[in-house]
Structure formats: structure tokens, C-alpha cells
Amino acid sequence: MSLTATTALGKTASAAKTAAKVTTTTVDDDTDARQTGGGRGTTLWWFGGASSALACVFTHPLDTLKVRMQTQAQTAARRGVWQTAAAAGGLRGLYKGVDAAVLRQLTYSSTRFGVYEAARRRWCRDGESPVARVLAASLGGVAGAVVGTPADLANVRMQADASRYRHAAAALAAIVRGEGVAALWTGVAPNVVRAVPMTAGQIATYDSVKLALVQRGAADALPVHLAASLAGALVATTLCAPVDVVKSRVMAATPDTHTGAIQCAVSIAKNEGPAAFFKGWTPAFVRLGPQTVLTFVFLERIRSFYAAAQSQE
Numbered sequence: 001m002s003l004t005a006t007t008a009l010g011k012t013a014s015a016a017k018t019a020a021k022v023t024t025t026t027v028d029d030d031t032d033a034r035q036t037g038g039g040r041g042t043t044l045w046w047f048g049g050a051s052s053a054l055a056c057v058f059t060h061p062l063d064t065l066k067v068r069m070q071t072q073a074q075t076a077a078r079r080g081v082w083q084t085a086a087a088a089g090g091l092r093g094l095y096k097g098v099d100a101a102v103l104r105q106l107t108y109s110s111t112r113f114g115v116y117e118a119a120r121r122r123w124c125r126d127g128e129s130p131v132a133r134v135l136a137a138s139l140g141g142v143a144g145a146v147v148g149t150p151a152d153l154a155n156v157r158m159q160a161d162a163s164r165y166r167h168a169a170a171a172l173a174a175i176v177r178g179e180g181v182a183a184l185w186t187g188v189a190p191n192v193v194r195a196v197p198m199t200a201g202q203i204a205t206y207d208s209v210k211l212a213l214v215q216r217g218a219a220d221a222l223p224v225h226l227a228a229s230l231a232g233a234l235v236a237t238t239l240c241a242p243v244d245v246v247k248s249r250v251m252a253a254t255p256d257t258h259t260g261a262i263q264c265a266v267s268i269a270k271n272e273g274p275a276a277f278f279k280g281w282t283p284a285f286v287r288l289g290p291q292t293v294l295t296f297v298f299l300e301r302i303r304s305f306y307a308a309a310q311s312q313e
Helices: 002-034 047-070 081-087 090-094 098-123 129-162 169-180 181-185 188-217 222-252 259-271 274-278 279-310
Strands: none
Touching: 047 090, 047 098, 047 129, 047 222, 047 279, 081 090, 098 129, 098 169, 098 259, 129 169, 129 188, 129 222, 169 181, 188 222, 188 259, 188 279, 222 259, 222 274, 222 279, 259 274
């Protein structure tokens, strides 16, 4: 065989390998798109944290209001939303601790979204599985809660008492000095318990509702994102309300006020009644609705920008 023929055959084989690689990648992307409602695109581990951090800048005042209402004692139970907001010092006071809130999202949400995506891709590889989505979201919630508890603790304490710390770093340093390093994980148990229904209700519901709507012919666009994210916010708020109240009480308490989450829950039920577990539900939903919508809108935009940047390389 001549040198020219050999060279031609080599080029043909190389081209065939390249075509096969492209075809395989396309099939994988198409499979992932079908599994996730179409057009999901690549999701890196930090996408969720970045989108959540951007969202919390807009919703932090509502989160502060929710915490203030949840940490009210029984004698303050009749204080309404507007009275609580006025007592916090208005809009400026409600933004106290926003740096800790951003830090929390960068740690907590980056971890939970990242773990969820990794587990989802592994467990949903051969087809759609709602159970696998819930399990992946639950695993992501546990991991995110453990990683994000220190920043969450600083956030809650700054929201509960605006004059207690100057900023997130000062809060973390004061906690370490006064209570020890282990105190940074105060409330990690209720945090983990809360993160499981929160992540399952929020992220898994979003993906499942989005998938169902797209499979029924809806365009993978803003209206679908709005409907799916609002559904996730409703489910997550309802599931998390009791745990969220206990978590806020434990984290905002001074040392030795509560011996743990179970003792705190028993105390609330005994002294304030079952309705106390849903204190702050309305501001929680009002906050979580926009937070969830903005998070997933930003997430979809980050995916789009990343995909566009990758296509130009």
C-alpha cells in the first residue's frame, strides 16, 4: 500500500473517532435534557451557591423578619409583621447580617446543589426517577447543612439581635472566643433535619414539576421556571416550618437556655401550643417564594451564559 493511501486511511480513522466522540457527547446531553425537563445544560457545583447568594441579597429583609417573629417569646406572640419590622429598625435594620447570609449561601447552597447534581446524574442515568431525585436532594441537604451551619449560626444571631455583632467575621470570631470552636455547629442537628425537607421540597420539586410541564408540551422558559419554583417554595415552606422554628430558637438562644432541639420542641409545644411551630409561616413563604424564584431564574441564566461561553471556545 502506498504512503499516500496509508495517510488517507489514517485521517479517515481519526475523523471517525472524532465523529463517534461528538455523537456520544450529544447522546449524553440529549439523555440528560430528557431526564431534567429539556435544556437543563451543564451545572457546575458552584452554580447553585452563586444563584442563591444573588437571590438572598433581595430577600434578606424578609428572612430577618421571619427569624425575629420565630424567636419571639410567648409574651411577644401578638406582635405582628409590621410591628416586628419597626422594632428591627426598618429596612436598614432588616438588612443586618446580609454578609453572613451571603456567606451561608456560598457554603450551604453550593454544597447542597453540588451534591444533588452529582447524585442525580449518577442515580438518574438510566431514566427519570422521582425517588432518586428526592434521595439525591436529601443527601445534598445533609451535606449542605453540615458545611453551612457556622455561617448560618452567625446569620441567625445577627438577625435576632442587630447590635450583637458588627459583621459575619466578628460574629464567628466572638462565638469561637466565648464558646469554643465546637459552638460553631450549634444547631447542626435541627439544621440537618430542616435541610432534608427543604432541599427535597425545593430542588427536587422544581426539577420534577419542570420536567412534567415540559413533557406535556410547555416551553422550557420563564413561565415554567416560575411555576416550578413557586411549587417548590410552597412544599418546602410547609414541610420546614416546625423544624425552622426550633432551629431558630436553638441558634438564637444563649448558652444553656435549651439543652437541645428535642427539649426546645417539647418546651414550645408545652408552653405555646402546636400553632407556635408555624410562627413566621407567612413571612417564611413570602421570603422563600421570591428566594426560590430568583434562585432558579439566576441558575438558569448562569447555565445559559456558561453554555454560550463554552460553545465559543
